[in-house]
Amino acid sequence: MKKYNQILIKDNNKKLIYQLIEEFPGISRVRLAEQLKLSKTTVSALVDELLQENYVIDQGAQVSSHQGRRPNSLMVNNKNNYIIVINWRKDNAEIALVDSAMNINFCKAYDMKNTSDSLGKLGSCYQDFIESECVSIRILGVCVIFPGMIDEKHDRLISVVLPNEKSGNYRISRLKKIIKEYPLAILNDTACFAYAENVFEKLNEDSYIYININDGVGAAIIHDGHLLSGASGMASQFGHFSVDRNGHSCACGNKGCLENQIGEMALPRLFQQYGIKSPRKDGEKIMFKDLAQLVKKGDENAAKLMEAMAEDFAYALCNAIALFHPKFVVIGGIGRKLGDDFLTMVRQNMKSFGFQQFVSDVEVIYTKLGEASVVRGAAKYYMNSYFRFDDMEANQLFCG
Numbered sequence: 001m002k003k004y005n006q007i008l009i010k011d012n013n014k015k016l017i018y019q020l021i022e023e024f025p026g027i028s029r030v031r032l033a034e035q036l037k038l039s040k041t042t043v044s045a046l047v048d049e050l051l052q053e054n055y056v057i058d059q060g061a062q063v064s065s066h067q068g069r070r071p072n073s074l075m076v077n078n079k080n081n082y083i084i085v086i087n088w089r090k091d092n093a094e095i096a097l098v099d100s101a102m103n104i105n106f107c108k109a110y111d112m113k114n115t116s117d118s119l120g121k122l123g124s125c126y127q128d129f130i131e132s133e134c135v136s137i138r139i140l141g142v143c144v145i146f147p148g149m150i151d152e153k154h155d156r157l158i159s160v161v162l163p164n165e166k167s168g169n170y171r172i173s174r175l176k177k178i179i180k181e182y183p184l185a186i187l188n189d190t191a192c193f194a195y196a197e198n199v200f201e202k203l204n205e206d207s208y209i210y211i212n213i214n215d216g217v218g219a220a221i222i223h224d225g226h227l228l229s230g231a232s233g234m235a236s237q238f239g240h241f242s243v244d245r246n247g248h249s250c251a252c253g254n255k256g257c258l259e260n261q262i263g264e265m266a267l268p269r270l271f272q273q274y275g276i277k278s279p280r281k282d283g284e285k286i287m288f289k290d291l292a293q294l295v296k297k298g299d300e301n302a303a304k305l306m307e308a309m310a311e312d313f314a315y316a317l318c319n320a321i322a323l324f325h326p327k328f329v330v331i332g333g334i335g336r337k338l339g340d341d342f343l344t345m346v347r348q349n350m351k352s353f354g355f356q357q358f359v360s361d362v363e364v365i366y367t368k369l370g371e372a373s374v375v376r377g378a379a380k381y382y383m384n385s386y387f388r389f390d391d392m393e394a395n396q397l398f399c400g
């Protein structure tokens with residue numbers, strides 16, 4: 001037992017060292033020892049292991065105009081170590097290679113339309129990707145970003161955004177059989193966006209709600225610096241908060257769900273309902289940016305629709321704020337394309353809902369990160385939460 005504990009402590013220290021090298025490229029062994037309050041001998045031994053195993057590189061002493069020798073600077077080796085991230089969406093799947101310095105090195109999009117077996121198709125895209133793009137490189141793991149809930153207990157993936165299939169098709173065990181060469185992490189999309197906000201945007205608050213407005217609507221709650229329910233998407237279903245109990249029926253079984261009132265998938269129905277002429281050709285998807293443009297051009301019906309969406313969103317948001325009292329709310333996803341007009345309307349509507357003393361000090365902002373942050377967020381979450389340098393096995397599975 002004692003020996004096992006020592007191995008765990010060593011693996012943990014090795015990972016802490018690696019994470020600091022990733023966060024502060026060029027850091028020295030002396031600085032690592034100071035930061036982690038470890039002896040220089042321990043740090044040097046673990047850095048040597050990381051060097052030998054090609055996880056980090058030693059760039060040698062950096063040139064200095066000062067007298068004396070500068071310490072050697074360490075960097076993660078991002079030329080050979082990658083994480084495969086699969087962003088599984090309704091119309092397409094993007095597969096990316098993220099290097100160990102968290103840069104997206106390469107990304108390929110696969111069409112997912114017109115398939116009766118979405119998961120089977122995802123498997124063939126993945127096979128194509130590893131055979132054509134992953135030759136002579138080390139893969140540290142595979143992340144699948146899933147737009148829905150990851151219910152490990154019942155071996156199922158639940159999404160109302162992906163094509164309706166027999167529920168038996170979206171089995172976690174089936175996905176695991178498809179991706180079997182490397183450790184696999186299945187992560188909720190909104191949680192990955194929220195995590196990216198935490199680690200790349202370095203928000204100084206540790207309690208906030210991240211809302212992902214996309215085809216559907218999701219939320220991730222960061223409370224005391226932690227993602228509630230990890231990255232499984234099982235903590236809340238913000239998109240299925242009902243904002244009208246007599247409203248439109250939703251695939252989840254509820255009525256008047258928020259995502260049917262403000263999600264991009266709902267726009268064709270809403271355009272018709274408000275008598276707005278679509279600027280798109282028949283069969284083309286109506287997008288948030290179309291609505292924003294119509295409002296800018298002064299289309300009155302479009303303005304009415306946007307106002308109704310802002311009202312429904314603010315109503316749901318104020319209820320969520322009453323539950324969690326975050327310091328602020330970050331809106332991400334393509335919902336940002338609704339623009340500043342929408343944000344102004346949301347802020348205005350929030351003055352008429354909810355417990356005002358609770359709601360009035362909560363700031364609502366758009367994220368500054370782009371859409372690709374979901375991919376980097378997934379890779380970073382996997383490395384920080386699950387990856388280990390020793391005792392990692394090819395067939396390991398991590399849910400959420």
Ligand SMILES: [Zn+2]
Binds near residue numbers: 240252254
């Ligand atoms: Zn619903």
